[in-house]
Amino acid sequence: MKFEKISSNRVKFTFEVTPHEFEHGLDHAFEHAVKDVEIKGFRKGHVPRNIFEQKFGVESLFEDALNHVISHKYQEIFTVDSIVIVGEPKLDLDPTAVKRNETFELSIIAAIKPEVELGEYKGLEVPKKDVTVSDEDINKEIETLLNQNASLEPKESNVLENGDTAIFDFEGFQDGVAFDGGKAENYEMVIGSNQFIPGFEEQMVGMTIGEEKDINVTFPEQYQSESLAGKPAVFKVKLHELKVQKGETLSDEFVKGLNRDGVETVEQLKEDIKKSLTSQKEVSEKDRITGSAVKFACDNAKVEIPEEMIQAEVAQLRQNVENQAKQYQIDFEMFVQLNGLTMEQFNTEMEKQANDRVLTSLVIEAVAIKENLSATEEEINAKYQEIADMYKMPVDAVKKQLTDDVITNEVSFGKAVDFLTANVKEV
Numbered sequence: 001m002k003f004e005k006i007s008s009n010r011v012k013f014t015f016e017v018t019p020h021e022f023e024h025g026l027d028h029a030f031e032h033a034v035k036d037v038e039i040k041g042f043r044k045g046h047v048p049r050n051i052f053e054q055k056f057g058v059e060s061l062f063e064d065a066l067n068h069v070i071s072h073k074y075q076e077i078f079t080v081d082s083i084v085i086v087g088e089p090k091l092d093l094d095p096t097a098v099k100r101n102e103t104f105e106l107s108i109i110a111a112i113k114p115e116v117e118l119g120e121y122k123g124l125e126v127p128k129k130d131v132t133v134s135d136e137d138i139n140k141e142i143e144t145l146l147n148q149n150a151s152l153e154p155k156e157s158n159v160l161e162n163g164d165t166a167i168f169d170f171e172g173f174q175d176g177v178a179f180d181g182g183k184a185e186n187y188e189m190v191i192g193s194n195q196f197i198p199g200f201e202e203q204m205v206g207m208t209i210g211e212e213k214d215i216n217v218t219f220p221e222q223y224q225s226e227s228l229a230g231k232p233a234v235f236k237v238k239l240h241e242l243k244v245q246k247g248e249t250l251s252d253e254f255v256k257g258l259n260r261d262g263v264e265t266v267e268q269l270k271e272d273i274k275k276s277l278t279s280q281k282e283v284s285e286k287d288r289i290t291g292s293a294v295k296f297a298c299d300n301a302k303v304e305i306p307e308e309m310i311q312a313e314v315a316q317l318r319q320n321v322e323n324q325a326k327q328y329q330i331d332f333e334m335f336v337q338l339n340g341l342t343m344e345q346f347n348t349e350m351e352k353q354a355n356d357r358v359l360t361s362l363v364i365e366a367v368a369i370k371e372n373l374s375a376t377e378e379e380i381n382a383k384y385q386e387i388a389d390m391y392k393m394p395v396d397a398v399k400k401q402l403t404d405d406v407i408t409n410e411v412s413f414g415k416a417v418d419f420l421t422a423n424v425k426e427v
Helices: 019-036 049-056 058-077 135-148 200-204 252-257 266-300 307-327 332-338 343-370 377-391 395-401 404-422
Strands: 002-007 010-017 085-092 104-112 151-154 165-174 177-190 212-218 232-246
Touching (some): 010 058, 010 085, 019 049, 019 058, 058 085, 058 104, 085 307, 104 307, 177 232, 200 212, 200 232, 252 266, 266 343, 266 404, 307 332, 307 343, 332 343, 343 404, 377 395, 377 404
Antiparallel strands (some): 002 010, 010 104, 085 104, 151 232, 165 177, 165 232, 212 232
């Protein structure tokens, strides 16, 4: 076997196939093919080789014989230490070159994990952000808690106003015909929350309990359902109930009802909120700096990513979304639409995410290698323990599910990300 790089992310392997190797492949192909062959005078599956070749020609075995030979050659290409093959290798062979009694060449072209040419990845300057928690921040959080714990009570007035919670039936029609997914009974919604398409909630304002009304709308041009996008529709609506929020009052009694550990008074709540918000801001700031550092390294790196790596990542991302849809027992395409995307937009987004993820992984790995950020035995054991604690599993059980290579790469990846983050200058 010999191989040569034909581009930065492609390698061509060339093999010589001897008459002996090909004959072995023909033997294998015959054993496979003869099982289903019936010829008068012979039992099914027991036709002699010479009779088979007289009837069908030896060439009828060539394809299966080649596949047998190629499968062994495929195994050889994965033994080359200096390269990492990605995706499915492709055969490069002129069928007319295949001879039964002569040595011939076949080539296999494979995409490989590309080399990364790192540019600048240290010394990025980013503006420093204040992570101080203000009284306004604390008050907003308290307001949220009060609203979350508010109760809904029937409204004294029967007239619907913005901010009211309405319980109503609706059914949508296009050209007088009801369309799928456009009907619900006793639907509950806060009017003014903009859950429905533009114009719907505004036209409900002023309705009274028991009133029926036709609401005329036009679906947005970018609506997830292509059959409705940009088209007019009429919704028949009947209002059943109106409710309003009864706000809570901030007090020690209210705070005790929140059941927060060690928090029983208003002052303790404010301190607890301040501590929590400070932690959130610090984490958010670190994430911002890390994101900037990784982007800086990726933007300055040069690498030609083979399409096979991108498509493998796309397949994984798509599978993740399909699994989510199954969990909710929703059709995949409908699940995508409910997330505000057409299938075309979804596929475009998957391609972008996949490209970004693969690029990031390659660049960070290159940084880890260049900076010699390998994982120590102690770090590997600590990572196993961390995972075991997270999933409440024995360490030995984790080790049976995850290989040392996976853990080593994860530790090294994390060290490289930390290294990039540490080399950012806040100004």
